[in-house]
Amino acid sequence: MSHDAMVSSPASYAEARRTAGAAATLPPVQRGLKDSIGGLLTEPITAQLDIPHTATSAMDGWAVSLTDQPQWRLRGEGAQRPDAVLEALAPGEAAEIVTGSPVPAGTHSVLRTEHGQVVSTAAEAAQLRSHSATPDLEPGRNIRPAAAEAKSGQLLCSPGQVVTPAIAATAAVAGHDTLTVVPAPRVRLILTGGEVITSGIPRIGQVRDVFGLALPAMISAMGAELADSRRAEDDVAAVVELIDSASADLIITTGGTAGSAADVLRPALARLGAEILVESVQMRPGHPALLARRGSTLVLGLPGNPLAGFTALAVLGEPLIRALRGAVPAVTSCTRPAGSDLQGPRAGVRIIPAQIRDHAVHPVSHSKAHMMRGLAQAHAFAVVPAGGAPAGTPVECLDVPGASPPARPLQGD
Ligand SMILES: Nc1nc2c(c(=O)[nH]1)N[C@H]1C(S)=C(S)[C@@H](COP(=O)(O)OP(=O)(O)OC[C@H]3O[C@@H](n4cnc5c(N)ncnc54)[C@H](O)[C@@H]3O)O[C@H]1N2
């Protein structure tokens, strides 16, 4: 298909999502444990040692040998720190021990501090006695056996899981310093628009920036990582330079997607010889959204109208980032019954910020393409096909990036 032919053919909503979700998964890399969090594990995590390595004490107290009487000779030296390694106990002997210390050979059980008493403190003749009702003299009591959590070589986590903080910590316990993961895609943001300001009350003709503020948190919630964020005047050469100089897996631009002379993204992509994968999408709002590729870098163009930009992020950005991360399936959504009759567009789909209440989808107000107020109250984007969705029929719902479901019933429920 010629470039011109592609430029004149908007993708359907489903085609656009499929194309975004077909992006190639990033190659796996070896990362330090902290930096592997959020990556997709591509190799199993196995125990590099028995965990625990050796039998250890579960209590602060005394390692005691087996005796007929609940009384022991207390050794002068004991373990005051978990890394102290004690010599074997002789019969009738006890030695002080702390939680986590390896128990010495000859240990019958560990008597916790509050269940025993040192009855003579004379250095040569110190004696330890246990309280009569203590359960701590059962064999093995308060001793964590070696390898109780895992044997050396045992599988702890399978490939295909996203590395959570707990998985990284488990890998550390298992003796690893690095993990092999598909990393979080690195994103450069390019925010266009000379009228956009970042603080204060906008003068007439100016607007307060929504994207520089919200996109970093949204893309992080979707599993990508912000590499950097740049601003460009509405100038093709400036946008060309910012796309060209990016060392990112994905470039997300805002504004300048429509076809007028002031709109810089398409001319910039043409000048760079980028391949257009999705020229525009048959959806409202957000239809001028585009997806392109230049070498191994993908470019997601979000329209400048605030709600249109965030809609396009949910429709295209979400499957794109999932695909780059190697998450399966790359394209996800759920369905909920329409809470009322939802009006559809003449063609394509209409995407409506909505609340999920009583398990049904309810549109919010103030949700035109240039507005933010409705989205602030939304839990989901409802995708309404041409012809509409009568009350009670299932409606596809997408996540609003970064939004969380209501923690408790909303007012009026
Ligand atoms: N002649 C046409 N005009 C428009 C078309 C069209 O097809 N033909 N499409 C309309 C649709 S649909 C949309 S959506 C917008 C897309 O606009 P652009 O992506 O070109 O964005 P801009 O023109 O740069 O800005 C549009 C609007 O958004 C405001 N904006 C931009 N950046 C920010 C920001 N960071 N924070 C807040 N607001 C921002 C900007 O001030 C404009 O008001 O085009 C329609 N027009």
Ligand code: MOO
């Ligand atoms: O994509 Mo635009 O927001 O439909 O007006």
